[in-house]
Amino acid sequence: MANAEYAVAGVELDSPLLNAAGSINGPNAEGLLREVDLLASTGIGAITVGSFTIPRQEGNEVKFGSPTYHYDAVEGKTYNSMGLPNIGLDEAVALAPDVVSRSHDKGKPVIYSGSPTMSPESGESVEQARRLVYEFLQTGVDLVELNVSCPNVVTEGGGRKPIMGYDLESMAELIDVLASEVGEGQRVGVKLPPYVTDEEKLLIPEVAKILRAKNVFSFLVTANTIPNQIARNQDGNPILSVPNGAGGMSGPATKEAGREQLQMWHEQMGDRLDIVSALGVDSGQEVAVRRSLGAVAAEGVTFLWESDNWASKVSKVLHDFADAVE
Numbered sequence: 319m320a321n322a323e324y325a326v327a328g329v330e331l332d333s334p335l336l337n338a339a340g341s342i343n344g345p346n347a348e349g350l351l352r353e354v355d356l357l358a359s360t361g362i363g364a365i366t367v368g369s370f371t372i373p374r375q376e377g378n379e380v381k382f383g384s385p386t387y388h389y390d391a392v393e394g395k396t397y398n399s400m401g402l403p404n405i406g407l408d409e410a411v412a413l414a415p416d417v418v419s420r421s422h423d424k425g426k427p428v429i430y431s432g433s434p435t436m437s438p439e440s441g442e443s444v445e446q447a448r449r450l451v452y453e454f455l456q457t458g459v460d461l462v463e464l465n466v467s468c469p470n471v472v473t474e475g476g477g478r479k480p481i482m483g484y485d486l487e488s489m490a491e492l493i494d495v496l497a498s499e500v501g502e503g504q505r506v507g508v509k510l511p512p513y514v515t516d517e518e519k520l521l522i523p524e525v526a527k528i529l530r531a532k533n534v535f536s537f538l539v540t541a542n543t544i545p546n547q548i549a550r551n552q553d554g555n556p557i558l559s560v561p562n563g564a565g566g567m568s569g570p571a572t573k574e575a576g577r578e579q580l581q582m583w584h585e586q587m588g589d590r591l592d593i594v595s596a597l598g599v600d601s602g603q604e605v606a607v608r609r610s611l612g613a614v615a616a617e618g619v620t621f622l623w624e625s626d627n628w629a630s631k632v633s634k635v636l637h638d639f640a641d642a643v644e
């Protein structure tokens with residue numbers, strides 16, 4: 319049963335540990351349901367599924383070969399350029415009742431993550447975002463998370479599509495469109511990119527002002543992976559298969575960055591909305607640190623993907639969390 323001690327945007331969580339977007343995804347609905355079942359039987363606080371884009375996407379592995387995921391165990395750095403492989407909006411909507419019943423049977427709320435792609439063939443990105451949020455809210459999922467931060471959409475020239483969360487004009491337009499067409503006070507959150515460079519950090523108060531202007535988002539997730547990072551092998555060649563070899567970086571080595579992002583956003587938003595903290599969350603101690611810095615919950619991908627057994631990993635993290643807050 320849900321534990322009222324923990325909640326995101328009024329939705330009670332089983333525990334303060336979530337799986338972050340991208341940990342359960344892929345172009346295969348059966349695989350996705352299998353992972354939902356697997357995670358639902360653990361102590362996880364809620365189940366995040368996606369990110370889903372409007373079109374179905376095979377992801378970068380099909381286009382460029384593998385690997386599109388690499389974990390450097392020595393440095394504790396995760397690199398990914400998965401490129402959002404997913405079943406697409408229509409199938410995600412059709413699958414939602416199944417995802418919800420499997421999760422709710424085990425007392426787990428469901429978070430559906432949607433991601434506009436900045437690809438004009440699927441419409442303007444703000445319109446994509448509106449459609450994803452609007453349609454997901456009808457499905458019976460508990461919360462909808464809007465990812466404005468995917469760094470891994472490869473352009474025809476081999477570069478990367480711009481990240482919406484760094485673009486003030488798009489963010490302002492997004493808030494206006496969602497306020498008028500989806501409404502305020504909904505069960506919707508925004509997943510932001512990390513603001514790492516001095517220039518990016520200057521954007522934080524501006525983005526915060528935009529977010530505060532309307533009550534569109536009831537929670538905020540910070541942060542997505544650090545964009546444009548290149549993992550190299552011993553010969554100095556890029557490991558990831560995508561053009562330029564650049565991917566998003568996360569993992570234990572990004573812990574300090576994750577904490578800093580959380581602190582900066584908590585300072586801006588205070589108690590106006592709930593914050594879920596990601597980037598480098600790898601242990602119960604770290605979940606406790608993130609909560610002490612103002613997050614209602616913490617989440618990750620690497621702690622799951624780099625463990626052989628999700629159930630025992632989640633159980634260990636929660637056990638260590640309980641010890642840490644005693």
Ligand SMILES: Cc1cc2nc3c(=O)[nH]c(=O)nc-3n(C[C@H](O)[C@H](O)[C@H](O)COP(=O)(O)O)c2cc1C
Nearest residue numbers: 338339340369465541542543568569598618619620
């Ligand atoms: C393999 C992989 C796939 C990811 N896919 C998504 C995604 O589809 N949508 C999203 O919002 N974030 C995605 N992320 C980012 C994570 O949700 C999260 O923000 C963070 O980077 C994970 O940090 P951690 O690996 O240190 O736990 C992905 C991260 C990884 C490692």
